[in-house]
Amino acid sequence: MASTAAGAGRNWTFLTNHxxxxxxxxxxxxxxxxxxxxxxxxxxxxxxxIVADLEAEGYLSRTRVGRRNEYTLNPAGRFRHPAEAEVQVGDLLALFTPTPVDDTP
Structure with missing residues (x-):
C-alpha cells in the first residue's frame, strides 16, 4: 500500500543507529x-x-578477551528521552533478542 504522507519516499526507521x-x-x-x-x-x-557513547552512558561495558572485546549490557539502563525515561532498555532488548539478557553487571 503506497503512502501519500509528506514523508513518503524518505528512508527512516523507528530505531536510531545507537x-x-x-x-x-x-x-x-x-x-x-x-x-x-x-x-x-x-x-x-x-x-x-556509538559503542563509546553507549559505554560512557552505562548501557554497556567492554572487557578485553585475548585480541577481542566482549560486551556486557546493562538492561536496567533507562531510555534517554523524557517520554520513555521510566522504561528500561532491557524491555527493548527482550523484544528483539531471542535469549534473556542477564541483569547482573
Whole structure:
C-alpha cells in the first residue's frame, strides 16, 4: 500500500543507529565492530563512536578477551528521552533478542 504522507519516499526507521548497535551487540556480545557496523549499515568508525557513547552512558561495558572485546549490557539502563525515561532498555532488548539478557553487571 503506497503512502501519500509528506514523508513518503524518505528512508527512516523507528530505531536510531545507537539502538541498532545495542541490539546487534545484544545478539552477539563477542561480535567484532566491523561486523556490527556491517549489520547496522554504518562505517566501522561510526560503530566505534556509538559503542563509546553507549559505554560512557552505562548501557554497556567492554572487557578485553585475548585480541577481542566482549560486551556486557546493562538492561536496567533507562531510555534517554523524557517520554520513555521510566522504561528500561532491557524491555527493548527482550523484544528483539531471542535469549534473556542477564541483569547482573
Amino acid at each position: 539502538g541498532h548497535v545495542l541490539l546487534a551487540i545484544a545478539r552477539d556480545p563477542t561480535a567484532r565492530l566491523r561486523d556490527v557496523a556491517a549489520e547496522v549499515g554504518v562505517t566501522e568508525r561510526a560503530a566505534q563512536a
